[in-house]
Amino acid sequence: MNSLKTKPAKTASPKVVLLAAAADIVLILAFAAIGRDAHHREEPVLGVLLTAWPFLAGAAAGWIAARAWRRPLSVLRAGVPVWLGSLVGGMLLRALTAQTVVLPFVIVATLALAAFLVGYRLLIAGGAKLRNK
Known part of the structure; x- marks a missing residue:
């Protein structure tokens, strides 16, 4: 019967989880700030904060x-789901709250959030590979 037991997934240290969550929050806030600045709001x-909250809520859902806390720096297990959660959730919440959702904004948000939320994880993964060589 012991062979049927599975090992519980290893969870990252609380420090790494908090740093990754904080990075996601800061980067989503930066995305909102850059967009607002570009449009002189x-x-x-x-x-x-009003621009960012739907994307922050979507990222939290992602x-x-x-379960991104298990491997918060993983590109595929955390970065992509957090990016897609922030994008899809953010756009749905914006639409539900009568905020602007137009194709050019969706395209810019798709690219910017991918660059931010997946990008820093790619850089960390690349740095880890270089250190291990």
Whole structure:
């Protein structure tokens, strides 16, 4: 019967989980801030938060769906699900709350969020591979 037992998935250290979550939050806030600045919007702090909250909520859903805390720096197990969660969840929440969802914005958000949320994980993975050589 012991052969039927599976090993529990190893969870990353709390420090790594917190740093990855903080990086995701900061990068989504940066995405919102850059977008608002490009369009010369008023109320910089509140405006950034109003723009970012749907994407932050979507990223949180991605974290939960993927159990990203287990391997928060993994490109495929955390980065892609967090990116897709932030993008799809963010756009759905924006649409449900009568915020703008137009094709050019969806394209920019797709590319920018991928570069931010998957990009830093790719850089970390590349650095780890270089260190191991």
